[in-house]
Amino acid sequence: MFKDSIVQKFSEDGHEFTLTHYFDTTLCYEQIKTEAEAYWETKGKKDAEANYLFDNETSWSLGQMLKGQGFELGFTVVEMDGKFLAAAGLRKHDDDETICLSRFFGIPSLYPYGNAFILPLHIKLSKDNGYKSTIITFNPYNEHLLNYYTRILPRKTDRISLMVYEEIKNFKSLGLQTINHTEQFVLAYSF
Secondary structure, eight states, X not given: OOOSEEXXXXXXXTEEEEEEEEXXXXXXXXXXXXXXXXXXXXXXXXXXXXXXXXXXXXXXXXXXXXXXXXXXXXXXXXXXXXXXXXXXXXXXXXXXXXXXXXXXXXXXXXXXXXXXXXXHHHHHHHHHTTOSEEEEEEOGGGHHHHHIIIIIGGGOOSXXXXXXXXXHTTOEEEEEEEXXXXXXXXXXXXX
């Protein structure tokens, strides 16, 4: 049905960006394992870490999801000047809806770049595959991203933040919902 990956290259703000979307998520397993382990070594918050582990058998952990094709519509990696910047998966929620930016992580000071490239691709892939909507979910450990999208981003004036806001403003709050057995805050975009 799909080729193994989509690769796009962009120049922005004097940097070269490579966006690779893997339909076969086993192809990015080693890279994401290395990046996730390095990322969580530097984080003070450990409550989220279980969702990003690789050396366990928990079906919802990032490693198992990549190995088992748990991101049914693929996993996206963004690099800036040849170095890891951000990554996130695209999952089927039900027959009509996807979950975009699933297991998102990246360099915090560069989130706008990761979002500016990943989010539009996830929306496009959701539409192209016949889904009617996509959602972004926020566990308690990543409410800082919810704050960024809903409170900080609308006040930003730089071009890359405006690119992200053009996508985010289409999402509406559904409040707290139970998604995959976990109460999470949800933003939804119906096409």
